[in-house]
Amino acid sequence: MEPTTVRGTGVVAGYAYAPAAWTRPAPVPPSNTTPITEEDRPAEVERFKRASSVVSSRFEDRASAATGAASNVLGATAKLAADRGWNRAAIKAINGGASAEAGTTQAIATFVAQFEKLGGLMAERTTDLRDIRNRVVAELMGLPEPGVPQPTSPVILCADDLAPADTAGLDPKLVRALVTRLGGPTSHTAIIARQLGIPCIVAASALRQVHEGVPILVDGTSGLVTLEPDAAEAESLVAKDQALREEIRQWSGPAQTSDGHAVQLLANVQDGNAARKASLSLAEGVGLFRTELCFLTAQTEPSVNEQAKIYGEVFEAFSGKKVVVRTLDAGSDKPVPFANHGEEENPALGVRGIRLGWTNPGLVDRQLDAIAQAAEDNGVTEAWVMAPMIATVDEAYEFAQKCRERDLKPGIMVEVPAVAMLPEKFLEEVEFFSIGTNDLTQYTMAADRMGSALAQLTDPWQPGVLRLIANTAAAGQKMGKPVGVCGEAAADPLLACILIGLGITSLSMATGAIPGVGVQLGKVTLEQCKDAAAQVIDARNSRDAKELAAKLLG
Structure with missing residues (x-):
């Protein structure tokens, strides 16, 4: 058979x-629906608090013992486990007569529904919420962790x-x-x-x-x-x-094809600590500094001086090397508390990224002031700054003007297909592009990148997405301006070769992915990459594109 x-x-x-x-499997909470008596509710609340605290502490311990992305993910989940919002909701349910197990389940269900409505990265966090629920319920029931x-x-x-x-x-x-x-x-x-x-x-x-x-x-x-x-x-x-x-494991760089074509491999970081760790890797600089991740819990907008200190840590970690700072890509799946987001039917298509300046006057200007101050304080002669979610040439022009007034090198993210369809018009206004393949893919394919049922559509190997990348890279080559990729696609060794063949000049990724990409690039010539890229963008679907690339590039 x-x-x-x-x-x-x-x-x-x-x-x-x-x-x-x-x-x-996850634990099954007791089905007994008899309300907790009023006199027993304080003790039930304390029972819940102890279980919630134990689960949060376990996450913190694991975060301390882990490294890199694992430590960051666990640290974020520890904060989510201790979040006052869902904890208050659980306590309210218990004070209303629910058992600790039932209160936990009800509270998490409410927040899961809210996160799913927000979509994007917040919807992805529903897995974490359900995991927290299962662990708290298991602790309450005296069962092993699921x-x-x-x-x-x-x-x-x-x-x-x-x-x-x-x-x-x-x-x-x-x-x-x-x-x-x-x-x-x-x-x-x-x-x-x-x-x-x-x-x-x-x-x-x-x-x-x-x-x-x-x-x-x-x-x-x-x-x-x-x-x-x-x-x-x-x-x-x-x-x-x-x-x-x-x-x-033995690769030590630098990245280049077998015929000597150099490829700049950069790191994605979210704060000074991550930058310091990345500086010990084989990364040649920072291709994406996600500034919004520094402020996801900030209730008030940090001052220019406070922001400058945070940004300065990244410049310091990569002193003398390329650092590309992205202005706040908040909104949609990454709301920051101090920004005016408002209610939206479809946040992924709403006020996010550079559009936050529409509803938060001065927000972008103050961030650019802080980046310029951090660059000056750290002796940075050329600070690269890019704006997310640019969709019109006028937006690119206005952002570039603000950057040049502060001696910053202006660039934009290519995430909205409108930019990839008119790349030369946009490159007339800015000095570089960085393609965010995660968002470019979801907007091109009209598919939420966090929806597991849509994973086949949100694959960056989709020929339609690759054509937009090819169009963008060709414009960069024609105008002599760099075009990088900072989405998850850059970390795929085989796809990295295709991207270089399309004319991409740099790739930014998690530091752990750099050696794998470097080794694969070293096994092929630039001409092989170009030939494979030319054939792959004519593939029928993402599966055929992958298989063809594997056949052509080994």
Whole structure:
């Protein structure tokens, strides 16, 4: 019989072969609906507070023990577990007669509904909320924490979805790959799998066909899971993959194609601490400083001096090297408390990014003042600054004028298809482009990038997306201005070669992805990249595009 296959979206390349191991199920809260008596409610509230505190502390401990993206993700989940909003909602329910378990469940359900309405990154955090609920309920019931098993021999971890606590503490020697039924290409599962250096497939809708203990072969490039494959063939593929991984571990840069074409590999960072860690990696600079992530909990807008101090930490960490600062990309999935966001039917298509200046007068000006001050304080002679969500030439002109008044080098993010369709018009106004492939893909394909059911559409390998990138890069080459990529696509080694073939000049990514991209670039010539790119953009769909690239580039 031919082996059965299950297809999903491959988000971290590589092969793995091992038995499937499923995550432990969530606890089932008691079904007893008898209200808690008024005299017993204070004790029930305290019981809830203790359980919530224990769960939050465990996340904090794991964040302290982890590194890189895993530490950041766990730290954010620890804050979410201790969030006063849902904790207050749970306590209110308990004071109304609900048990601690029921109060927890009700409160989280309310916040899950709110996050799903917001969409985008906030919708992605519903996985974290449900995980927090399960852990608090398990603690209240005296049960072991739900989540991943503790294997003693290699396995491939399968799950409907994975929360930060599940993925951040994994041992890549035992957990050889991750496969989830839900999730998308930009989920934290994919980010942490990339950091761990293990293959990952998401949105494998038929994954329930894979039973516990069944040997499976995972191909993280094609997104294919093969049940009970030929063992010798599977082990041969894994052996070749392991040899490549050893090559990646030993790579020391600099990045260039086999015929000597240099490629600038940069880091994505969110604050000074992340920048200091990135400065110890092989990154040649910072291609994306996500300033909004510094202020997600700030209740009032930081002063110019306060902002300048924060930005200065990143300039200091990469002294003398390229640092590209993105102005606030807040709104939609990343609201900041001090900005006037307002209610919107569709936040992803609403007032976000540079548009915040429409409803928050002076917000962009003050941030540019702070960036200019930080650059001056740190002796930066050329500070690159780019605006997100630019959609018109007039917006690009106005932003560039503000930057030049402060001796800042102006650029814009290419996320809105309108920019990629008229790139020369925009490049007449600014000095560089940085393509945000995550948003460009979702807007081109009319598909929420956090929706697991839409993962096939939000794949940056979609030929329509690649054509827009090609159009943008060609304009940059014609006008002699750099065009980089700072979305998740830059971290895909095979896609990185296609991007360079299309004319992209720099790639910015999580630092853990840099060696893999560097090794792959070193195996091909620039002409091979160009030839492959020319053929891939004519592919019928994203699956064909990937397979063709793999065939042409090895």
